[in-house]
Amino acid sequence: MASPNRFEISEQTHGANFAMYNFHSHSWYEIFYLQSGQCTFYIQDKTYLMKKGDIAVIPPDILHKTAYLAEVNKRLCIEFSANYIQPVISMFGNETLDSRLFTVLHNSTENTAFLDSLILNMINEYKQRDYISPAFLNVYFQEFILRLMRGSIPLDGRTIDFNNxxxxxxxxxxxxxxxxxxxxxxxxxxxxxxxxxxxxxxxxxxxxxxxxxxxxxxxxxxxxxxxxxxxxxxxxxxxxxxxxxxxxxxxxxxxxxxxxxxxxxxxxxxxxx
Missing domain, CATH: 1.10.10.60 (Homeodomain-like)
Structure with a gap:
C-alpha cells in the first residue's frame, strides 16, 4: 500500500558481541526498544548502557550505533515520519521533547508492561493492514509516546572518549x-x-x-x-x-x-x- 507516511516495525535478535560498527543516521524518527539483553548505545557524542526495558528515541539525522553485550539480545525498532509525532510536538513543544523524550530512557517494570501491551497492539494492526489499521496505529502510537513521557526516566550517558x-x-x-x-x-x-x-x-x-x-x-x-x-x-x-x-x-x-x-x-x- 503506497503511503506518504512512514511507519515500520521490525524485531531482531542478536547474540553476544554483535556490534554495528558504523555510525548511521536516517531522515525519519526511530524508537529503539531493548526487549531483552544488554547493549551499549552510542548516539552523537555520548554512550549509554541499556538494559531490558530501556528505550532510545532518535530524531532524524542523528548519528547512532549499537553493540550488544548479553548472550541473547532482542530489540524492536519503530521507524516513523514526522506526522506521527507532530501532535505531541504541538502540545508540548520541541524544547520539552528534546529534554524529556529525545534521549535514552529507563522504564519501570510497571511502565514496561503498559508499553509492551501497546506494542503488541501496534504489531497486530501493522500486520493486519485493513482500512482502519492506520487510525488504530496512530492512536496506539500517541499513547505509547505519552506513556514514555510520563513514566520514563532519562538515563545518564557519558561522553565518548574520542579526540576533539x-x-x-x-x-x-x-x-x-x-x-x-x-x-x-x-x-x-x-x-x-x-x-x-x-x-x-x-x-x-x-x-x-x-x-x-x-x-x-x-x-x-x-x-x-x-x-x-x-x-x-x-x-x-x-x-x-x-x-x-x-x-x-x-x-x-x-x-x-x-x-x-x-x-x-x-x-x-x-x-x-
Missing part, C-alpha cells in the same frame, strides 16, 4: 545531511573545515565508521527510497534530485545496496507507478 576532531566530523555529517543534493567532494568538505583532505578522509572513517563516498552514497540512496514510495517522479528525476550525476550510476548503487533496482523496489513496496 569527532565534533568536527559531526559538523561535517550535519553539513552533508543538509546538502546531499549538491555536488559534494572530499576536498571541498575538508577545506570547509580547514583540514587536510587525507587526514579528513581517515578521521571521517574512524569516527563515522564508513568512508566519505560510501556515506554520501548511502545517504542519497536512503533519501531516494523515500521519494520512490512517496512521489510519482521518474527514476532519472529522483536520481538528480538526490545528488547523483547520472541515473545509471544511481541504479547500480541502489541495486548494490538493496539487491533490486529502483523500479523493482518501488513495485515491491507497493507504489502504484
Amino acid at each position: 576532531s569527532s565534533n568536527t566530523m559531526q559538523l561535517a555529517v550535519d553539513y552533508i545531511n543538509e546538502n546531499f543534493q549538491s555536488r559534494l567532494t572530499l576536498s571541498d568538505i575538508a577545506e570547509r573545515f580547514h583540514l587536510n583532505p587525507s587526514y579528513f578522509s581517515k578521521r571521517f572513517k574512524t569516527v563515522i565508521g564508513t568512508g566519505f563516498k560510501e556515506y554520501i552514497n548511502n545517504l542519497r540512496i536512503t533519501k531516494s527510497e523515500k521519494m520512490l514510495l512517496e512521489t510519482n517522479k521518474n527514476i532519472t528525476e529522483i536520481a538528480f534530485e538526490c545528488g547523483f550525476e547520472n541515473s545509471n550510476y544511481y541504479g547500480d548503487s541502489f541495486k548494490q545496496k538493496n539487491g533490486v533496482s529502483p523500479t523493482e523496489y518501488r513495485k515491491l513496496k507497493g507504489n502504484i507507478k
Whole structure:
C-alpha cells in the first residue's frame, strides 16, 4: 500500500558481541526498544548502557550505533515520519521533547508492561493492514509516546572518549545531511573545515565508521527510497534530485545496496507507478 507516511516495525535478535560498527543516521524518527539483553548505545557524542526495558528515541539525522553485550539480545525498532509525532510536538513543544523524550530512557517494570501491551497492539494492526489499521496505529502510537513521557526516566550517558576532531566530523555529517543534493567532494568538505583532505578522509572513517563516498552514497540512496514510495517522479528525476550525476550510476548503487533496482523496489513496496 503506497503511503506518504512512514511507519515500520521490525524485531531482531542478536547474540553476544554483535556490534554495528558504523555510525548511521536516517531522515525519519526511530524508537529503539531493548526487549531483552544488554547493549551499549552510542548516539552523537555520548554512550549509554541499556538494559531490558530501556528505550532510545532518535530524531532524524542523528548519528547512532549499537553493540550488544548479553548472550541473547532482542530489540524492536519503530521507524516513523514526522506526522506521527507532530501532535505531541504541538502540545508540548520541541524544547520539552528534546529534554524529556529525545534521549535514552529507563522504564519501570510497571511502565514496561503498559508499553509492551501497546506494542503488541501496534504489531497486530501493522500486520493486519485493513482500512482502519492506520487510525488504530496512530492512536496506539500517541499513547505509547505519552506513556514514555510520563513514566520514563532519562538515563545518564557519558561522553565518548574520542579526540576533539569527532565534533568536527559531526559538523561535517550535519553539513552533508543538509546538502546531499549538491555536488559534494572530499576536498571541498575538508577545506570547509580547514583540514587536510587525507587526514579528513581517515578521521571521517574512524569516527563515522564508513568512508566519505560510501556515506554520501548511502545517504542519497536512503533519501531516494523515500521519494520512490512517496512521489510519482521518474527514476532519472529522483536520481538528480538526490545528488547523483547520472541515473545509471544511481541504479547500480541502489541495486548494490538493496539487491533490486529502483523500479523493482518501488513495485515491491507497493507504489502504484
